[in-house]
Amino acid sequence: MIEEKMKQVFEHMHANPELSNEEVETTDYIYRFLKDEGFNPVKFKNITGLYCDVGNFDEGNTVIGVRADIDALYQEVDGVKQANHSCGHDAHTSMVIGTMLKIKGHEKLQSTGVRFIFQPAEEVGTGALSVAEEGVIENMDYFIGVHLRPEEEADNGFAAPSIEHGAAASIEFRIAGDDAHGARPHLNHNAIEVGTDIVNMLSKIHINPVVPSSVKMTKFIAGGKSLNIIPGIAECGIDLRAQTNEQMELLKERVFEILKYIEKFYDVKIEDVHHSGIVASESHQDAIDLIRKSIVDVLGEEKCIDPIVTSGGDDFHFYTVKYPGLKGAMLGLGCGLKPGLHHPHMTFDHSAMINGTDILYQAILNVE
Template sequence: MEAALKNIQSKLESIFSHLHTYPEVSWQEYDTTAYIRQLFEPYDCHITTFDDSPGLVIEIGHGKPVIGLRADIDALWQEVDGEFTANHSCGHDAHMTIAIGTLMTLLETGCPAQGTFRFLFQPAEEKGTGALSFVDKGLVDDADFLYGMHLRPGEELGHEQFAPAIKHGAARFLKGTIRGDDAHGARPHLNANAIEIGAELIQHLNNIHINPMIPHSAKMTAFQADGGSTNIIPGNASFSLDLRAQTNAVMSELTEKIKQIAGMLANYHQVSIDLTTGADIAAAVIDGEAAAMMMDAIRTSAGPEKLRPTITTTGGDDFHFYTIKRPHLKAAMLAIGCDLSPGLHHPHMTFKQEIIPQAVRILTTALTQTAEKHADIR
């Protein structure tokens, strides 16, 4: 493996540079898809692309077990130095490079005698809908194991530290509208001010009490009620809510309380308040056997001194929909410590890129050891 990694080292640096330089937002990753495809067209592998979406699947080997490795390929849309642009501030450029490096290493060294390795380059993780689309395409129906990865901020893992699983929380994004009537600025008694209703909603969000032993939060992240005239009291508004909870049960409880608050405010102010769910990301369901395989791979490839316990984070990832929708699937995500700062989703996020070959080594080991240990699966 070391010789193979050395052979592709400069290639991986070039691949990361390209992916970082040309980010694409969710559901628009067509050039990224084409770029990854052309990398592997010269190799003996099976490549699948889709007519209805970006993303691709590359498969090598044969027979059981079927072991998947998923990499998310989309970038965020955010303001960077005063200009809105696509930006890889969540590390997906690194995730793609690591998956590409793992596949190239397997191709260079040869696959185990038994086992199929399926590489899922998945769109739209940031929207929370990409994994569901791949599930609906049947891409993991016959899979036995699925591995993923994510760079971790420095506050969670030190540089060159690795954890065998990431216990993500649930995330849910609600869009809301307030519908009433406008009124003249001199006659505030003739309507309900949508801005004041929004302020009340924020206050009630802060008054929600759920078991404090389970991390959770609800906050307003956008509010728009400006009609362009300063002498009109707005009766209409739109807003966004970001909900987080460490368990799916608490997310359900939190959502129900917010629906009750919206109903109460609508009734009191005689307006309509409608809530719709945008992205909806489930909390992690981690398989013990898959996490154990990843733990062994970290010990073998990086050394026991670099192994850390499972990471618990309030962030979310749609990776966990694979196991929720297909409960037979055994899955875990590698947590990668890489001196990431100032933090995930910061417009100027940076990390130490020398971690990429180390992560490739761990994941290649995890895939091959899983195949060898479970070669009797039929």
């Protein structure tokens, strides 16, 4: 019965993906579904998404949070640009709802409060902080997230007690100069050449090689239809990755130093600088231990693998960085996922969602 309802949720979300901060119908669907199942969900006041409390939140009781992300990516699928669930958020939501259905009415809820959070906007890295501003995190002791893992990280039927994501950041900016006639290159600085120097200088950034990191230009738009114009303007974007928050801060510092140098050397303006990013994981050992025990209880010792270290990112980790006392970690679920996360035709073994639900359920039972 629970499996059928999880399948129903998954199929609806997969067929009706919505982009970050636009998850209006998704929020309404989850809200109605939970209402029909006898829960009392609450929509967030200022953002899409919702949460639902079950159990006993009396003072002195342990409060555990469980988080699902609900937004989809925007990508080209078979020649059509559209919202698409290629990161598994439809599966995450289904597993969390399955956990709610399984724990409903359990005697454990007499001494434990559980807050199920359906978070928007993970894909753009702003959802977690927005949820925190709704004031629903402060009273929690534990917080568990879940994410499907690709085959190269976890075999189907296996699970990891944490996902140690790296920090990710992007810097967008505009090289602002003047155009010039193709016959008069001395009258301006070619934005393409300026951008080329930025790319070359980025490759010369050398920081501690023991901690994985990378920086590269991922967007460069300059010039137009008239090829006899030397462009003075370019729109640029840089992607930064680092396995620790300290390494990311150092990397960003070097990038901004390069941009300042370019401004001075070429006498151009670097304008409209926009920076965004997500932090690296700072998982709590108590949460890792809780999830590990729950994996062993459900799958057995041989199916519990070490924490997964990945250069990918997830805004879930804002919760533990913003609230240092919060015991948080993400369950990494092996599910035969291929060819990879964010591939437009990503597939996985749907039956693995039962493992994820059972582990999350067991974690609630195991919390003290």
